[in-house]
Amino acid sequence: MDFLNELNDEQRKAVEQLNGPVMIIAGAGSGKTRVLTYRVAHLINSEIDPFNILALTFTNKAAREMRSRIEQMVGTEAKNIWMGTFHSVFAKILRFECERLGYPSNFTIYDTSDSKNLIKAILKEEQLDEKTYKPSLVLNRISAAKTNLISANEYLSNDELLTEDRMSAKPKLGIVYQKYSERLFRSGAMDFDDLLYWTNVLLRDFPDVLNKYQNRFKYVMVDEYQDTNYAQYLIVKRLAAKFENICVVGDDAQSIYAFRGANIQNILNFRKDYPDVKTFKLEQNYRSTKHIVGAANHVIENNRDRLKKTVWTSNMDGEKIKVIRNLTDNEEGMSVARSIFETKMNEQALDKQFAVLYRTNAQSRAIEEALRKMNIPYRIYGGQSFYQRKEIKDLISYFRVVINPQDEEALKRIINYPARGIGKTTIDKLTVLSNDWKQDIWSILRSPDLLNEQFNAGTAKKLEVFVNLIRSFQTELKTTDAYELGSKIASSSGLIGELYSDRSPEGVSRYENIQELLNGLKEFVEEKPGEDEVVDENEVKTLEKFTEDIALLTDADKDTDPQNNDKVTLMTVHASKGLEFPYIYIVGLEENLFPSQLSLSSRPDLEEERRLFYVALTRAEKRVSLSYAVSRFRWGNMVYSEPSRFIEEIPEQFLDLIPSKPAPNKISVTSQVESRNVPVFKRKSTGAGSQKMIKERNLTKYNDSRKPGVLDTGSGNSEHVSRIIVGTEVIHDKFGKGEVVAMEGEPPNVKATVAFQGAGNKQLLLKFAKLRIVGKAKQ
DNA sequence: GGAGGCCTCGGAAGG
DNA sequence: CGAGGCCTCC
Numbered sequence: 001m002d003f004l005n006e007l008n009d010e011q012r013k014a015v016e017q018l019n020g021p022v023m024i025i026a027g028a029g030s031g032k033t034r035v036l037t038y039r040v041a042h043l044i045n046s047e048i049d050p051f052n053i054l055a056l057t058f059t060n061k062a063a064r065e066m067r068s069r070i071e072q073m074v075g076t077e078a079k080n081i082w083m084g085t086f087h088s089v090f091a092k093i094l095r096f097e098c099e100r101l102g103y104p105s106n107f108t109i110y111d112t113s114d115s116k117n118l119i120k121a122i123l124k125e126e127q128l129d130e131k132t133y134k135p136s137l138v139l140n141r142i143s144a145a146k147t148n149l150i151s152a153n154e155y156l157s158n159d160e161l162l163t164e165d166r167m168s169a170k171p172k173l174g175i176v177y178q179k180y181s182e183r184l185f186r187s188g189a190m191d192f193d194d195l196l197y198w199t200n201v202l203l204r205d206f207p208d209v210l211n212k213y214q215n216r217f218k219y220v221m222v223d224e225y226q227d228t229n230y231a232q233y234l235i236v237k238r239l240a241a242k243f244e245n246i247c248v249v250g251d252d253a254q255s256i257y258a259f260r261g262a263n264i265q266n267i268l269n270f271r272k273d274y275p276d277v278k279t280f281k282l283e284q285n286y287r288s289t290k291h292i293v294g295a296a297n298h299v300i301e302n303n304r305d306r307l308k309k310t311v312w313t314s315n316m317d318g319e320k321i322k323v324i325r326n327l328t329d330n331e332e333g334m335s336v337a338r339s340i341f342e343t344k345m346n347e348q349a350l351d352k353q354f355a356v357l358y359r360t361n362a363q364s365r366a367i368e369e370a371l372r373k374m375n376i377p378y379r380i381y382g383g384q385s386f387y388q389r390k391e392i393k394d395l396i397s398y399f400r401v402v403i404n405p406q407d408e409e410a411l412k413r414i415i416n417y418p419a420r421g422i423g424k425t426t427i428d429k430l431t432v433l434s435n436d437w438k439q440d441i442w443s444i445l446r447s448p449d450l451l452n453e454q455f456n457a458g459t460a461k462k463l464e465v466f467v468n469l470i471r472s473f474q475t476e477l478k479t480t481d482a483y484e485l486g487s488k489i490a491s492s493s494g495l496i497g498e499l500y501s502d503r504s505p506e507g508v509s510r511y512e513n514i515q516e517l518l519n520g521l522k523e524f525v526e527e528k529p530g531e532d533e534v535v536d537e538n539e540v541k542t543l544e545k546f547t548e549d550i551a552l553l554t555d556a557d558k559d560t561d562p563q564n565n566d567k568v569t570l571m572t573v574h575a576s577k578g579l580e581f582p583y584i585y586i587v588g589l590e591e592n593l594f595p596s597q598l599s600l601s602s603r604p605d606l607e608e609e610r611r612l613f614y615v616a617l618t619r620a621e622k623r624v625s626l627s628y629a630v631s632r633f634r635w636g637n638m639v640y641s642e643p644s645r646f647i648e649e650i651p652e653q654f655l656d657l658i659p660s661k662p663a664p665n666k667i668s669v670t671s672q673v674e675s676r677n678v679p680v681f682k683r684k685s686t687g688a689g690s691q692k693m694i695k696e697r698n699l700t701k702y703n704d705s706r707k708p709g710v711l712d713t714g715s716g717n718s719e720h721v722s723r724i725i726v727g728t729e730v731i732h733d734k735f736g737k738g739e740v741v742a743m744e745g746e747p748p749n750v751k752a753t754v755a756f757q758g759a760g761n762k763q764l765l766l767k768f769a770k771l772r773i774v775g776k777a778k779q
Numbered sequence: 780g781g782a783g784g785c786c787t788c789g790g791a792a793g794g
Numbered sequence: 795c796g797a798g799g800c801c802t803c804c
Contacts, residue, residue, distance in 0.1 A: 058793060087794040109794085130799095131787095192794050227793085260792065360790065382792085419780070552794055574791050596790060612791085635789060636795035 003038060003073065007031075014280035015039045018046060018219070021240075021274035022247040023267070027311035028296070028618035029287025029580065032249055036223060037066055039247065040081065041073040043219055050080035054217040054239070057085055058224045060553060062578065066223075082217065086232050087192060088552045090199040094190075095548075097202055097209055106404045106544065108189040109551040113388065114409040115139055115180075115191045122179045125435065128172055138170075142177050146193035147229045147261045149200055152178040186440050188406040196231035203238045214242040225250035225270075229261040237273065244274065252307045253300050256574060256612045258604070268307065281309050287580055287621055289318025295624070295654040296617040302649055303607045320656035322625040323647060329363070329588075329632035333370030336585050339625060340568060341374050343583060351377055355569040355581040357616050359594040362634075363587060364570050371568060381571035385554055391499060391510040392517055398489045399547045402473040405442040408434075412441075418494040421462050426455065469493065482543040483521040490514060521546060573616045584620035586613075589628040590641035613646045728773055 004012050011031055014024050015038045026032035036055075044050055057063045063084045071078040082089060095105045110118070119135045145155050155161055156174040165173040184190065190198060203210045220240045222228065225248035228236070240246035248270060255264045271277055285293050293313045300306070324339070326332040336356060343349050356367050356378075364380055371378045386392060394417060397410035405411065416422040433454065434441045444450055445467050451460040469492070476485050490496045499511040525541045569581065573594075588594055595609035617624055628643045647655075728740045738754040 060794085085794060091794090111794085112792095195794080256791080257793075259790080362789085423780085554792090554794075572791060574793090598790065633795070 003041065007035070007038065008284060010280055010282055010284075011035050011038075014282070015042050017247075017278050017280070018043055018048075019245055021244055021270075021277040023225075023270050023277050023279045024247065024249040024282065025267075025279065025307055025309055026249055026251050026282040027285060027309060028251065028254060028615070029285040029313075030282035030311070031284075031286055032223075032251075032282065033066065033069070035282065036221065036249055037069045037073065040066075040070050040078075040221070044070075044074045044077060044081075048219060050077050051082075052216065052218040053081045053083075053221070054089070054219070055081060055083040055221045056089060056223065056236070057083070058227060059578075060085055060088065062223065063088075085552070086228075086235070087195050090235070091195050091548075091552065093213070094195065094198060094202070097206075098198065100206060100209070101198055101201065102185070103190070103198070104188045104404065104406075106188070108187065108400050108404050108407040108410065109195070109548075110184070110189045110191045110409060111388075111551070112139070112192070113393075114189075117409055117412075118183055119176065119180060121431070122176055122183065125431075126172065126175065126179065128176070133170055133173070133176065138173065138176055141173055142180060143191075143193050144261060145177065146197045147231045149197060149231060149234070152181040183408065186406065186434075186438070187408040188404050188440075189409070193231070196229075196235065199235055200231055200238070203235065210238060211242075213239055218243050219245045219247075221247045221249070223249050226252050226255035226264055226267045227257045227262040228266050229263055230266075233263065233266045246274070252305075253303075253611055254577065254615050254618075256577065256608060256615060258608050264305070268305075283309055283311050285311050285313040285618075286315070288313060288618060289315050289622060291318050291320055291654045292617060292620050292624055295321055295650045296614055298651050298654075299610060299617065299646060299649045300614045303610055304603070305607060319623050321650065321654050322623070323655055323657045324625060324627040325643075326627060326629040327631060329366040329629045330369070332587055332627050332629045332632075333366035333368075334373075335627060336367060336587060336625075337370035337374045337376060339585070340371075340376055340583075343623075349583065350566055351568050352566045353582040354585070355571065355576065355579070355583070355619065356585045356587060357571060357573045357576050357619070358587050359573060359596060359612075360588075361572060363593075366632075367570055367587065376568055377566070378568040378570055379565075381569065381575045386513070386516075387550060387553065389510075389513055391495075391513055395486075395490055395495060395514060395517060396547065396550070398473075398493055398495070399486065399543055401470055402477060402489065403544050403547055405446075405470060405474075406440040408441055414493070415466060418498040420466060420494075422459070422466065426459055426463070429454070477542060477544060479540060480543075481525045481541050482546040483518070483525045485543045486521040486546075487518055490518065524549075573612050576619050577615055580619055580621055582620070582622045583625075584616070584623070585625045585627065586616045587627045588632075589626050589644035589647055590632075591644055592639075592641055593632075594644055595646070610646065610649075613644075 004015065007015060008031075011034070014022065014035050018039075024032070024035060026035065040053060040055060043053055055063075055066065057066065067078060067081070067083050070081070084092075091109065094103070094107075098105060098107060116135045116139060119138050120130065123130055123133055123135070123138075145152075145161075150158065150161075152174070155177050162171075162174060165171055184194065203213070217239050220236060222236055227250070236246065236248075248267065250267050252264060252267050255262060255267075258264060271279070288296075290313055293311055293315075297311055322339075324332075324335050326335055340351075340354050343354075344351070358364065358367070361382055368378065368380070387396070394413060397413040400407045400410035401414060412427060415427065430441050430444060433444055437444075444454075445463055448460075448464060451463050454460075455463065472492075473485065473489055476488075480488075496511075496514060499507060499514060502508075502510070521543075524546050527541075573586070586594075592600070594613070595606055599605035599609045626647055628641070628647070631638055631640050633639070726740055726743055729738070731738075741755050
């Protein structure tokens with residue numbers, strides 16, 4: 001076969017090993033996707049029926065890309081491969097099988113905000129305090145339980161868990177979990193974790209189902225295996241138990257999702273589950289320069305918990321890694337923007353060849369501002385999703401109720417929106433009745449007798465009108481296409497009218513968003529099936545199918561305008577996994593930011609941060625620039641930081657330390673002083689191979705009892721202090737005005753002798769004396 | 780029922 | 795600082 005020649009030895013061996021357990025450890029940039037797609041193509045060319053292949057990925061995007069690449073190689077047969085995310089593949093299977101679990105096949109998938117709202121409702125009903133039982137924490141705890149296949153009842157009989165909850169002053173957590181599960185079930189709803197949890201129950205408790213899917217999925221492949229959690233691991237293990245044709249691909253060095261339950265041990269222990277596993281290591285990097293690969297390798301060596309591998313490249317040395325020091329976060333933005341601008345000029349680079357990576361979303365602001373100032377187009381990944389916007393959720397909630405009227409979260413959202421006189425009292429009463437009778441709210445609503453018995457005539461009438469509205473849509477669900485019915489719902493519900501009447505800019509934008517969703521429906525309906533695809537001519541593209549589809553979509557899946565994609569990319573390091581760019585800027589490389597403050601107390605957490613940094617470095621093809629700021633605004637406070645330890649972990653031979661440049665048009669005193677007097681970023685060369693760097697020499701920290709790193713911005717701040725030199729005029733709270741006549745000592749213990757006009761000469765430690773600068777030194 | 784004041788709190792994020 | 799949630803007041 002031709003295409004096997006396009007692979008290196010190890011890649012080819014991995015592709016050709018079709019049977020039995022296979023583990024592929026794929027270093028960054030080693031052609032992992034290529035190996036995966038070729039392997040599937042090779043399976044199909046070896047007469048394996050595509051229907052017998054299951055390929056699991058972590059994102060829809062990865063699945064789509066892989067599918068289209070395989071299609072290019074083997075043709076439309078690729079359509080029949082079971083390929084998708086864990087969640088989408090098993091949601092599909094659950095729709096076939098879930099009646100065995102007591103779920104309706106039109107079950108709703110709750111997103112995180114639905115789950116949180118349900119938890120809040122339960123907390124209220126149980127009279128638990130939302131501050132003690134923070135909904136996000138409660139949800140995380142429930143999620144962790146489900147991920148480990150612990151049901152609510154098992155939770156309540158698990159002494160260890162109950163003790164933990166008592167110790168953390170949340171003794172009722174198990175009860176909340178139990179209520180939460182009941183409500184989901186009663187609403188015919190599953191949350192994201194349920195999709196994996198119930199799949200496991202299905203495969204565990206129904207041998208015929210297990211057998212059916214084991215026979216269907218004779219070949220199983222899992223991408224990003226280092227990021228699988230226990231529930232996912234177990235599904236894969238169960239499915240593959242019969243044939244053991246299981247191939248997992250991953251890189252332990254790029255595991256960055258432990259914080260949400262990924263278990264790096266899954267890949268580290270694969271060998272234990274399958275002793276006759278064939279392991280292949282893809283170690284040749286085709287993406288990056290030698291300097292980048294070298295730097296990344298050295299960094300990751302600081303981690304203890306790793307599989308052994310040596311990533312290397314035959315690419316050229318390339319440029320050294322730039323380190324840019326900045327005084328503030330805004331200056332950092334400007335440095336990055338300026339550098340992008342210069343690179344575009346000097347190297348004829350395109351905007352889309354650049355990416356700026358940061359640890360937290362909040363850092364994007366300063367970068368955005370600077371790029372805007374320099375007229376550099378950019379695009380941000382992340383942030384609020386289209387599907388999370390209120391007006392979009394509202395309309396989709398109508399869809400959800402029409403499809404599955406048991407769906408309580410959606411029902412509560414729309415029963416009185418737009419307003420139809422069904423107030424809080426009525427909804428509360430419905431909830432109480434529903435809880436007392438252990439029935440979903442819709443089953444109460446749909447009984448006119450019950451309504452007349454429980455509510456006054458006016459309220460009962462209003463509820464009936466609402467029920468009839470929903471019913472009128474339901475009669476069309478199977479026969480009318482998604483666009484037609486969706487538009488009808490949007491207008492007949494009064495939602496469009498409500499938004500149209502709001503002429504404020506926000507209102508207009510909401511209205512436009514609804515139009516965009518309706519356009520999406522139209523596209524969905526008009527989407528042509530592939531040429532060879534067998535389609536039932538009478539099959540209607542229903543609203544039900546559309547709603548199922550989008551439940552598992554995120555913003556990253558929305559098509560971006562291909563005409564207009566020449567833009568600089570801004571995103572978090574997490575979001576950058578799997579991507580590559582010629583020029584990468586990693587910003588905010590400061591202690592307490594990257595690595596994050598919250599990671600510093602435990603070794604595993606710090607190692608995950610380091611893997612995150614490793615991921616960031618290895619996104620780059622040609623050049624990496626690292627930058628940090630001496631001070632930045634965080635939560636309204638000026639915070640002073642030291643450069644990240646991760647910079648120090650890169651050997652000097654790979655680094656190009658450049659001082660911060662003053663802005664071209666406005667030369668600030670600060671920058672002048674900094675660049676003239678202060679050795680900005682120096683390394684000690686104490687013998688061979690010492691990588692210690694002299695910490696910020698000019699950085700004087702106030703070390704009081706406040707939170708580490710957070711300083712009072714009031715009377716004195718150390719940016720000012722760092723500018724104090726002999727001759728500076730200063731004011732002291734007690735001694736008044738004076739002039740610095742001498743300085744001695746090394747930061748942070750610089751001692752200044754100040755001649756005060758009223759109080760004479762005083763010796764003061766700069767880090768304690770809150771001196772304010774009133775005049776600069778006359779030179 | 781909605782506007783506006785007050786309070787709290789802040790990680791990363793796939794499905 | 796700024797977003798989001800909650801409460802209050804009209």
